[in-house]
Amino acid sequence: MIWRLADRELSLEQPLAAGIVNVTTDSMYEGARSGTPEQAIQDGMKLVEAGFDMLDVGAVAARSGPPVPAEDEAAALVPAVEGLARAGVPVAADTFSVEVARAALEAGAVAVNDISGGSEEMFELVAETGCGYVLMHIEGAPRVDRAAPEYGDVVEHVKSWLAGRVEVARRLGVAEEQIAIDPGLDFDLTTEQNLEILRRLPELRSLGLPLYVSLSRKDFIGAVLAGSWEGRLPAGEREWGTVAAVALAVRGGADVLRIHDRSSLQAMRVAGRIVRPVRSPA
Secondary structure, three states, X not given: OXXXXXXXXEEOOOOEEEEEEEOOOOOXXXXXXXXOHHHHHHHHHHHHHHOOOEEEEEOOOXXXXXXXXXXXXXXXXXXXXXXXXXXXXXXXXXOOOHHHHHHHHHOOOOEEEEOOOOOHHHHHHHHHHOOEEEEEOOOOOOOOOOOOOOXXXXXXXXXXXXXXXXXXXXXXXXXXXXXXXXXXXXXXXXXXXXXXXXXXXXXXXOOOOOEEEEOOOOHHHHHHHHOOOOOOOOHHHOHHHXXXXXXXXXXXXXXXXXXXXXXXXXXHHHHHHHHOOOOOOO
């Protein structure tokens, strides 16, 4: 399987690591807050030197907070993308603003990680530019707190939802090879629903698209470790729970892992070699 980006194709014979770079001061994990574009470039290059395969760079905290004007988001994101893209590493722009996505692509990003579930305008931009695209499951507007809906069979629901959005994107000119799918862990999902999705990742992979899994230091991991959602451990105490989740996600078919830590990178590499044997040269 391959994932087609704006300027290259990524082979997914082995799982790949997308290192998280946040040009923010309010992202959920304080260990990944780069308050300026200059700091984001330095932090991103450290991830590249550590062996991460690509970078996922955003400038707006994903879960909640007041609206961020597009010009403010772009002012933080675009210089960081530009500086990191110069190093030759694939950069995905983490944004749900079409205006900001266009500016980031012009600055050198080769993919867009869109946590909004996609809009016609975003799909048209992706079709026009030929960039890679991460389509994430979400049941409403981003950055709005709400209770998780009742889904019945959550995996069947997410699978059907993603398939429907992929069909819309295709009708608007996006090639299947450009699309990766993300189940949206922690977004509109309970702890048990998150765990059920991870147990049954192969069912989502059966859609035939690269599976982009963002689970690093997520709230559901903190809830499992603490035994309750209300008492969940803070993000800074979720490293080793993330390592376990990463290894099992690889076993379930995850192709790209969006992660913070070198420990998770090591878990991904070893799990990948175990479950996806590399063919010896003829």
